Amino acid sequence: MLKSIKIAFLISILSFLVSSVSLAGESDKKREIPFEPGEKLHFEVRWGFIRAGEASLQILPIEEVNGEKVLRFLMSARTTPFVDVFYKVRDTYESLTDMGMNHAIHYRKNKEGHRKKEVIVRFDWEKMETQYIRTGEDWRPVPLISGSFDPLSVFYAFRTHDLEVGKELLVPVSDGKKCVMGIAKVLKRERIKVKMGEYDAYLIEPDMKDIGGVFEKSDDAKIKVWVTADDKKIPLRFKSKVIVGSFIAELASIEGP
Numbered sequence: 001m002l003k004s005i006k007i008a009f010l011i012s013i014l015s016f017l018v019s020s021v022s023l024a025g026e027s028d029k030k031r032e033i034p035f036e037p038g039e040k041l042h043f044e045v046r047w048g049f050i051r052a053g054e055a056s057l058q059i060l061p062i063e064e065v066n067g068e069k070v071l072r073f074l075m076s077a078r079t080t081p082f083v084d085v086f087y088k089v090r091d092t093y094e095s096l097t098d099m100g101m102n103h104a105i106h107y108r109k110n111k112e113g114h115r116k117k118e119v120i121v122r123f124d125w126e127k128m129e130t131q132y133i134r135t136g137e138d139w140r141p142v143p144l145i146s147g148s149f150d151p152l153s154v155f156y157a158f159r160t161h162d163l164e165v166g167k168e169l170l171v172p173v174s175d176g177k178k179c180v181m182g183i184a185k186v187l188k189r190e191r192i193k194v195k196m197g198e199y200d201a202y203l204i205e206p207d208m209k210d211i212g213g214v215f216e217k218s219d220d221a222k223i224k225v226w227v228t229a230d231d232k233k234i235p236l237r238f239k240s241k242v243i244v245g246s247f248i249a250e251l252a253s254i255e256g257p
Helices: 002-020 153-158
Strands: 040-047 050-065 068-079 090-098 104-112 116-124 131-136 170-176 181-195 195-206 220-230 235-244 244-256
Touching: 040 131, 050 244, 068 153, 090 153, 104 153, 153 170
Parallel strands: none
Antiparallel strands: 040 050, 040 244, 050 068, 068 090, 090 104, 104 116, 116 131, 170 181, 181 195, 195 220, 220 235, 235 244
């Protein structure tokens, strides 16, 4: 039970929002950015009929780092009191990018629930390498692909690009341990209904070959992502199918601009 609850929540929230949406296109171009500081998206997570937890994605106030202004993104996830009994999750993920959304600058994740762990990923664009640091333990740097994003900021980079049915989307993304090219396809356009109402949406399916964990153990593992078919491309629903079952995260509310 403990293992199933853990997998259900982490896969449905963290893998969906962190790994699945590696969808942006070309880098180093001036982009129209369809979001701004103050935006906060709230999601409810279900594993079958069980309400497993909630998560939020938000854009923090602009900050200055080393004399340069940066965009700041924050994701938090927590389990419900019922799930806390089996596996408590209180996780936060923070990402910094340049103002033009061309590449990541810094990434940090902090786990304070069942087990405590802090991970920092540094992006050194002068040396073209990234480094994974876990609770003071430095890993060997790995080479970067130009225009790479971290697992959180890539979600926002994706929102700066146009979508159309049949289009294949690519972006380099690094978690500090490796740098890979994320691939996803826009499968179709359809209307879907979530807690906030009914929306015109695009259905996107990422390639699973570079996602590990329970995904690599499932022959028919899939992740599907629905986003609004407008300029903002707000995520509406994330759905996975893996060896331990199906999980859904749906947009529950929006704050800010």
